[in-house]
Amino acid sequence: MKKFFRNIEVILGSVTISVTVISVITNVFLRYLFGIQFPWIEEVSVGCFIWTVFLGATAAYKDKALIGVEVLTQVLPFKGKRILELIVYTLLLTLNATLFYLSYNYTAGSDKITSALEISYVYINSSIVFSFGLMTFYSLMFLIEDIKLFIDEHRGQGQTIIEQERGVE
Numbered sequence: 001m002k003k004f005f006r007n008i009e010v011i012l013g014s015v016t017i018s019v020t021v022i023s024v025i026t027n028v029f030l031r032y033l034f035g036i037q038f039p040w041i042e043e044v045s046v047g048c049f050i051w052t053v054f055l056g057a058t059a060a061y062k063d064k065a066l067i068g069v070e071v072l073t074q075v076l077p078f079k080g081k082r083i084l085e086l087i088v089y090t091l092l093l094t095l096n097a098t099l100f101y102l103s104y105n106y107t108a109g110s111d112k113i114t115s116a117l118e119i120s121y122v123y124i125n126s127s128i129v130f131s132f133g134l135m136t137f138y139s140l141m142f143l144i145e146d147i148k149l150f151i152d153e154h155r156g157q158g159q160t161i162i163e164q165e166r167g168v169e
Contacts, residue, residue: 009062009134013055016048023048040116047114047124054131062138082153085146093139100132 023045030036060066073081107125114121 009055009058009131013052013059016051016055020045020048020052043114043116050124051127054127058131058134058138061135064142079153082146082150086143086150089139089143089146093136093143096132096136096139100129100136103128103132 023041027038027041027045030038057066073084076084103125107122107129110121110125112121113119114124
């Protein structure tokens with residue numbers, strides 16, 4: 001169960017992309033071979049695709065796999081890099097928390113319904129809230145980890161475990 005919650009964005013993203021692919025293939029197959037079209041299949045595939053995009057962004061953020069510009073960090077000394085990382089993680093925490101708050105307000109105010117399934121857009125828009133909630137949590141974890149590293153380095157304890165893993169000398 002711990003493994004499920006540790007990788008919840010990857011597991012849910014895998015399910016939603018699978019539903020998207022299966023529903024699109026099914027709709028194409030039914031349309032071209034039998035001339036049958038179900039409009040609700042398109043709504044399901046679009047809703048699942050939206051969930052997939054936000055869950056994928058969350059998984060990439062968690063693994064620190066998003067594109068970043070490292071020009072500034074390459075010219076800074078080691079201590080400057082640490083301070084810059086603390087500033088960046090503080091800004092990311094603030095940004096993600098703000099986007100979480102705004103997405104919550106946006107989703108709470110959703111009163112539209114889909115045309116074919118007649119379900120509320122809250123179910124689709126909640127992917128934004130869920131993803132930015134997780135990103136806010138991960139930002140907080142990254143910031144705490146960097147603060148601990150910064151404190152350890154200033155105490156003069158030599159290389160920390162994380163530095164040894166990164167190969168920092």
